[in-house]
Amino acid sequence: MVPTRATGEGREQRDLLTLPKAHLHLHFTGSMRHATLLELAERDGISLPDSLVAEWPPQLSAADEKGWFRFQRLYDVARSVLRTEDDVRRLVREAAEDDVRDGGRWLEIQVDPSGYAARFGGITAFTDLVLDAVRVAARDTGLGMAVVIAANRTRHPLDARTLARLAAQYADRGVVGFGLSNDERRGSTADFAPAFAIAERAGLTLVPHGGELRGPEHVRTCLDTLHAGRLGHGVRSAEDPELLDRIVQAGVALEVCPVSNVALGVYSDLTSVPLPTLMAAGATIALGADDPLLFGSQLAGQYATMRAAHDLTDRQLADLAAMSVRASRAPDAVRDAILSDIERWIDPVTAGAPARMSP
Structure with missing residues (x-):
């Protein structure tokens, strides 16, 4: 049997670290291990704020512009410790290792090359470096990996077009998506439609x-003007049943990141994250860690917190994992293999796997 543990009510729970899953919402800098951040900062004499050292993980809020500024400042400080090609390769390798440890079988890591261009020879050179690091990490860990290139909505929409053209050039070489990140309260989303049209024509x-x-x-603006196929977060769609039904009917996946939602003050606690509402409506959901460096929780932690907060059954958790895989850009053969392994996790005998007892 798959390893299980007894709950307080006597119900057996399978080990979430062994549940195969896809990770679709992980930011490049935010994937860095805390220990790596400290080591690289010490190497180069970079002074880190207490909230990234003794007070880690930091107390965050994005309830207002000042709170988001503090969050972004910590992110920028973390980015600054990546000084060499080996640092970049280490970050990618460790992100892959962390996902494998958490049961990850496919990872789409999101990166804005313009944030590293000045230090690494431009956006094209940095993209080449990241893609080669992804190739090597995938080979060494066995994790399927791909890249989402994301524009920064606090920069000019013309910069986003440049990144969209870059992403299109790599559409058959490891880049599978195009995103738009940073504080969604900033700027005009519709202004980024031309960039998304470039990416859409490239099949991203x-x-x-x-x-x-x-x-x-x-959310409506993202659907109407950017033609979103997945939504980074999208969790507040639960507030509008008509919109949520539209999302379900269109098959738009929601990359829900529960721990970061609470850390940033979107919800007061994990029980308030409306995952049951989204599930009951039939939404496609992919749980993600967002920025483990700043929120202190990895991929399996998202499943564990939602299990505890909403008393999810193993079947429901397996369904969430399967949705993450179906929403991914993993090749068909990889997707089918992961889905089969999810069924083995939930029912090893019926799925044809030999039964085995946990140690």
Whole structure:
């Protein structure tokens, strides 16, 4: 049998670290291990704020512009410790290792090359470096990996077009999606439509952030003007049943990141994250860790917190994992293999796997 443990009510629970899953919402800098951040900062004499050292994980909020500024400042400090090609390769390798440890079988890591261009020879050179690091990490860990290139909505929409053209050039070389990140309350989302049109013509999955710091009206904008195929977060779609039904009917996946939602003040606690509402409506959901460096929780932690907060059954958790795989850009053969292994996790005998007892 799959390893299980007894709950307080006597119900057996399978080990979530062994549940195969896909990870579709993980930011490049935010995937860095805390220990790596400390080591690289010490190497180069970079002074880190207490909230990234003794007070880690930091107490965050994005309830107002000042709170988001503090969050972004910590992110920028973390980015600054990546100084060499080996640092970049280490980050990618460790992100892969962490996902494998958490049961990850496929990872789409999101990166904005313009944030590293000045230090690594431009956006094209940095993209080449990241893609080669992904190739090596995938080979060494066995994790399927791909890249989502994301524009920054606090920069000019013309910069986003440049990144969209870059993403299109790599559409058959490891880049599978195009996103739009940072504070969704900033700028005009519709202004980024031309960039998303470039990515759409290249066959990339369109994955803008929406429906986290702003509500249903912004989700509609992402659907109508950016033609989102997945929504980074999208969790606040639960506030509008008509919108949620539209999302379900269109098959738009929601990349829900429960721990970061609570950390940033979108919800007061994990029980308030409306995952049951989304599930009951039939939404496609892919749980993600967002920025483990700043939120202190990895991929399996998202499943564990939602299990505890909403008393999810193993079958429901397996269904969530399967949805993450179906929403991914994993090749068909990889997708089918992961889905089969999810069924073995939930029912090893019926799925044809030999039964085995946990140690």
